[in-house]
Amino acid sequence: MTSHRLPQGGLIDRSAALQFTFDGKHFSGHPGDTLASALLANGKRLLGRSFKYHRPRGVISAGTSEPNALVELREDGRKEANTRATTIELYDGLIAKSQNRWPSLNFDVGAVNSLAAPVFVAGFYYKTFMWPKSFWEKLYEPAIRRMAGLGSASKEPDPDLYEKSYAHCDLLVIGSGPAGLMAALAAARSNVRVILADEGSRLGGSLLFEKEEIGGRSGLDWASEVIAELASTPNVTLLPRTTVFGWYDGNIFGAIERVNDHVAVPPPHEPRQRYWRIIAKRAVLAAGAEERPIVFGGNDVPGVMLASAVRAYSNRYAVACGRTAVVFTNNDSGYRTAHDLRACGVAVEAIVDSRAEKSGAASGVRTVHARTITRVIGGKSVSGIQLNDGTRLECDLVAMSGGWSPIVNLACQRGAKPQWNPDIAGFVSPPTNGSLVAVGSAAGKMLLSECLADGAAEGSQYGKSLAVPKCRDEAFAVSPLWWVKSSKGKAFVDYQNDATADDILLSEREGYTDVEHVKRYTTTGMATDQGKLGNVNAIAILAEVKGKTIEEVGTTTFRPFYTPVSFGALAGPFSGKHFQPIRKSPLHEWATDLGATFVDAGLWIRSAWFPKQGETWLASADREVRNARERVGVCDVSTLGKIDVQGKDAAAFLDRLYCNTFSTLAIGRARYGIMLREDGITFDDGTTSRLSDDHFFMTTTTANAGRVMSHIEFCHQALWPDLDVSYVSVTEQWAQMAVAGPKARATLQKVVDDVTLSDTTFPYLAAKEITVLGGVTARLFRISFSGEHAYELSVPADYGSMAARAIMKAGEEFGIAPYGTEALSIMRIEKGHVAGAELNGTTTAADLGLGRMMSTKKDYIGRVMAGREGLLSKNRQCLVGLRAVNKADRIRGGSHLLKKSDSPSMANDQGYVSSVAWSPMLDQWIGLALLANGRERHGEVLTIFDGLRNKNFLGEVCDPVHYDKENTKLHA
Amino acid sequence: MTSFKEAVRRAKSLKTDMHYSVFSLLKNALSKHRNWTPAWREPEPKKNYDVVIVGAGHGLATAYYLAREHGITNVAVLEKGWLGSGNIGRNTTIVRSNYMLPENNPFYEWSMKLWERFEQDFNFNAMVSQRGVLNLCHTDAQYDAFARRGNAMRIDGVDAVLLEAEGVRRLYPFLDFDNGRFPIRGGLLQPRGGTVRHDAVAWAYARGADSLGVDIIQNCEVTGIRVDRGQVAGVETTRGFIGCRKLGVAAAGNSSEVAAMAGLKLPIESHVMQAFVSEGIKPYIEGVITFGAGHFYVSQSDKGGLVFGGDIDGYNSYARRGNLPMLEHVIEAGVAMIPGLSRVRVVRSWGGIVDMSMDGSPIIDKTHIDGLYLNAGWCYGGFKATPASGWCFAHTIACDKAHELNAAFRLDRFQRGYTIDEKGVGATPNLH
Amino acid sequence: MGDATPQRPRSTDPAAAERWFDYVYLRSNPKGLLDEYAHHSGGCRSWLVITRDTQTHDIFAVTTAREFANKRNGVAT
Amino acid sequence: MPEQKPVRASPLAGVARPGRFGSPTKTPGVELSVLHPASIVTVIARKDCADRLRDALAKLKDCSVYWAGFQQYYVVAEGRADDALHRELMEQLSGIATISDQSHGRIIIRISGPNARQTLAKGTPVDLHPDEFAVGKSALTQMSHVVVHLTRTGKDTFEVSLFRGFAESFWEWLAQQAGEFGYRVA
């Protein structure tokens, strides 16, 4: 393999050598190279195999539109499939592999598919693989799936960091070619905030490879000067290596900055990629234009390349893509390639110009007019071509130019369709409301002078106008040739998905005639390049067979992402443990010291049980319950939603929120309340206390705290703004602990300052602001979820752990022990108190046995809808208790209920088990269930159906209150 | 109701003029595929039809079953865009019958049965692929809720498997079980669930209906509904007036707009639902997985792309495109569930306009206007329903009364308090 | 968060009985301009009424739910 | 009964350890400190009292008043005895405002240094350019999935206050964002 590196020129640093491997073989290149340029320089052409036919494929482009040269980059947790060799900046130690071939790139068994090619036409799989049915999942599909896909992705975690950030500007300039640079410069000089983003590794756009002349210097020098000025302007942010992938509402742009993709491993503390959300007052799309291939026989053989790419490789990367070239063009830019190739010593056999008339462009190369290439000779590399007149030419490089397509993607992502411009034979961006404006070639301006002027005009809108430098214009004229009908062999429209001109004809023939049908039937434009090269050709071919114009056919829908974006970048730092924040109770530290096991409750993590040496969760919870019921226990209930409701109309407001009444609540007392949704279904419950005439302290369930707050805000702001009421979440201000059990009072008595806790001074449902531990503000409530004589004590959060410890100390003599959410839940189930599983958004207050709480005297949320026939029907499932007839049977949550004699069927379904617990008090598994017409069925024996774990057994329906019905312990 | 066997018999007796098979493929390969004929006609609309259906999604299935099950063939399906341009052509292809409520489960299970016969019914490979739908849960409470759902399925004879974390690990060892923010507690698996190639479903129904004489009229937007003395008389369209005595509306995101043409206001909001697809990669995910601690679900298409989505964006919309916040949430959840995805790339995002009903369940019913029938409220779950929805809607239109499978999908259920709320979030469409 | 136009009847007002179903369940759902509720839950927690085009997502007016309600109830602010 | 005077425990005790972290090569571009114990009180105007409240707040001494929503403010002070500020405001503003102590419910983190703005821009969509977000200005916004109250207290100094329960998670995020610049914890 002899070197294709040119002796001089190019933007590469020849003084340094970078070592890398491709398919295990060692190569070397220079800083400034891409993987593609380095491989080409090493004479390596065959870089991949195609999707369906496994045809040999090589580099076609020099940028993000590359459909063929996709490789597996890096290894292990850093492995990236389908990475474009044309955009990978070479770094020392780079490792890449070719894809979709077995056993090797050179000898690929999959290539037999080419033999079957006549059958593998568009949509072939819809027509077969149907018999016998069972073969689909077992045989056909696995085979198809194995063939499909290109690279293979890693299943290991990614060791690199990712970051998200926001940016704001007056003007976002997308693209740093002549148009973009002028726009940015003009705006910058008017002192507005400018962001200039370009996906290239270096700013300058086409000036990095086109031999231009601007303001008397080379285009490259001019660009460097402009970039230097921009870099030194404080109100300008330059973002190279940054692809703007999408345009969203509010003129927000999504962009990915490849901060460290050009090195083997990011430096410590630095992200691999940064995802920007750029909020721009205005934006300029200076994205340039994409050169199109021509659709002709063998246009995918390695060595057939875009003419502009050939220029880019020779001028920017100092690589000769071949020794002897033939240029195939329908427009003037082919001539430019011929010119540049000769300038660097590559023989140009001929320019094949499909146009009859002579071109304005100079070349000095033998030019044949009104000719086309019908066939490319060569398998893994071009060795020659054949013209439509039969002539054969020897060559190892075909540089094709089918004209230029303005890069309008972003401008079309919010619904507008691009417009066909026959003069340049391309779609140009639609008119917008001015928040995103295309300039330069993206706007169909094909001459350098137009691009400079266009950019300057756009950027000058901020005051300072900018003089447009003089420049030399290359000729631009095109007369479309879309495909060579007399082609021999496959003529590709979409390289990556192996879609040919014939596939488009077939699709049309079979009735899939809309451009969107053609896309889906042939998969044209659906690969990783999203049809950057192929779509316009496909549209033109379709237009021709349908006998319609290209406008009439139109494009498919442009959508994000302009180029594919990694999951990692969009996830940013929010993965693994950091996917969502953790919310810790002020008693977390206290519970940790006592060896608690924690459990997730929404974002909260709560202490679930406090195991002693070797205890299972069940043993631990069992002990915690007994201890609370027989002695005294402490439980962290800080996560309950707590809302301070104040104001002259606070009571009236609560009366409208709750279905029961609060205006009658005495100061210093607490009351259990139920809120309904406006549709009459129960929403949430909790105790609310009156601390003073215009001050209430509301509590909500942990799960609904946020929703209740929003609901309160809605009700006040949107429904009753006239009420004088305000509300503040104080959930986090107060650490709250339940102290429950026969010795609760004795324990607390030792902690509170100068209050005697007796049934007269502090009766059931008392609620007072007191102090504890010698002056710490606190709120004490005599309420009980456990059914025991119990209190809930709130202290300011920073004192939480200290107070809890003090209580533990005070209770020592009484045998106090902490209990967690498991024990809490066991006790509430023993007492038949409802929780999330019963307040599940489908139950009415009546279903839960709380119907009598619904006032009939006042207007409140949910009152009217609760009266609907369906919500009153006697067959509704309502709350009951449940016990296994055979004490040994374990009831499982989620079991269903059937009449004893009935067989399983939806029609026979009587209800389900909502909550279960092992009851230490009853020494068996007990449950709460929602049972059709349950209230009338206490005592009935039912089948408890658990088909999932196929355990069915008998259970007896009972009152939901399993333990201490008379509430003797509560009042003890 | 027609027995399943009967349905199969009828289907078998169906023939289309161009049979698809390996042999026809080979034969045509010899003639360079020049002799394939269109899968459907592109007819001019007639002046009058017995039944006009608005919308070429469920509408295609409806027309097909009207013809096949009820012998009503003088039918037109009017589609404002190209056929399949609606949600049927932009959904994430998941089919399942893992519903909990008695009003839903039998309906979706019937749909599943029809999917299982699909290729044979249509002589069209829609790649019905029962690779299993797995829903993950992360807490005991979620686990019990799954048990309730799974037992509801079992009670109705539907397949369901409740898995502990270890069981999930055996299926998908590369999920993040222990190191994530919300460790995986277990999952509910429906082995018969899976995916079906969305576009192919539209094409198969279109080809099937067309071969039975149904006119499928594309690029024909209904702009008005003519009602005289409480009885439907026909529709105004961008291609002129088309008369009919019976009009079936299956317009998904546009239901409210179309219903308004007849003066109806619906318990529906139109929302944008986004979906995404990654670059094609070698086999990575066998079945369908749904994350329980964030909005993310994923499966892999036969082309190799990971097809995934999350929740609706949450605001009323008729624009088939969404915004960044939902994209970010979905991807964050995705990487949280499968850390290996970090270096996989998303290639495209899109949106569809879904008809969010007030209880998250569909409506298949007559309206108070004679001859006007409504099929709507599918939210983001109506693709799997396509066969049963078409089946029931055809029955409702043909017999002028609901089929027992859609008896509960009534329009007046909200007024009367018989809502069908699987999620229990009430009259908040953006939360269903 | 959807249509802001339905106005809540009083549940104590028998005359309003029929209006309840419309209020709770029916939504104007236009392709075009919509007055809709939005909750700034990630910020100041205000309920807003936004006038937005559901086809383009362009926003034409924003007011607080308070002002919206007061205007509707003819209360001066 | 308590042996010693109760001390307030910071949710970031043991998390925000003093020292120099992040990029070892750069001179720290960010300085983080936790303002604890601090006094934070929510003040909300009662109906038709917005103007009177604004005037009253303007008169307050040795404390800062920050906008915190519709006719809502945070009054913040350092070095006050626990509950003192709360009680003061109860007296001074009674009748015209709802007063609610948040001193324990919220934690304040101060972020300063040449890269402070860049660090915070990784979290909030608020435009932190000094022309848009001047000294003394506050915003309620979301960072790292947590709702925070953000105030610019100096050219390169910001204060973020948030619910104490999220403090540790938020700190981890903040530290990682500051990592590339190198940061010092006071």
Ligand SMILES: Cc1cc2nc3c(=O)[nH]c(=O)nc-3n(C[C@H](O)[C@H](O)[C@H](O)COP(=O)(O)OP(=O)(O)OC[C@H]3O[C@@H](n4cnc5c(N)ncnc54)[C@H](O)[C@@H]3O)c2cc1C
């Ligand atoms: C992103 C996304 C992912 C989804 N994922 C799934 C999934 O995985 N599984 C699942 O089961 N469901 C899924 N769904 C939901 C599913 O796609 C829909 O519920 C289902 O396709 C609805 O079928 P349809 O026929 O009612 O709607 P459509 O297929 O949209 O058909 C309605 C048709 O009516 C046409 N129309 C509307 N107005 C008019 C008019 N005035 N005149 C003429 N024609 C008109 C429309 O153009 C459209 O083609 C998803 C939806 C989306 C958007």
Ligand SMILES: NC(=O)c1ccc[n+]([C@@H]2O[C@H](COP(=O)([O-])OP(=O)(O)OC[C@H]3O[C@@H](n4cnc5c(N)ncnc54)[C@H](O)[C@@H]3O)[C@@H](O)[C@H]2O)c1
């Ligand atoms: N030879 C020909 O026939 C021919 C045809 C067309 C254009 N041209 C020449 O090309 C030049 C066009 O100048 P220009 O300034 O309009 O464009 P340009 O091609 O010089 O620069 C466009 C830049 O935008 C970047 N870009 C594109 N999409 C992007 C995205 N989404 N995010 C970030 N960066 C993105 C590209 O990387 C490129 O660097 C002119 O000199 C013109 O004469 C020549």
Ligand SMILES: Cc1cc2nc3c(=O)[nH]c(=O)nc-3n(C[C@H](O)[C@H](O)[C@H](O)COP(=O)(O)O)c2cc1C
């Ligand atoms: C299941 C499924 C798989 C898809 N796979 C791809 C794909 O591999 N490549 C692609 O470009 N688009 C893919 N798409 C997206 C379509 O290109 C298109 O965006 C979507 O059908 C919506 O249509 P629209 O974008 O024209 O509005 C897929 C869509 C679906 C529903």
Ligand SMILES: [Zn+2]
């Ligand atoms: Zn706000």
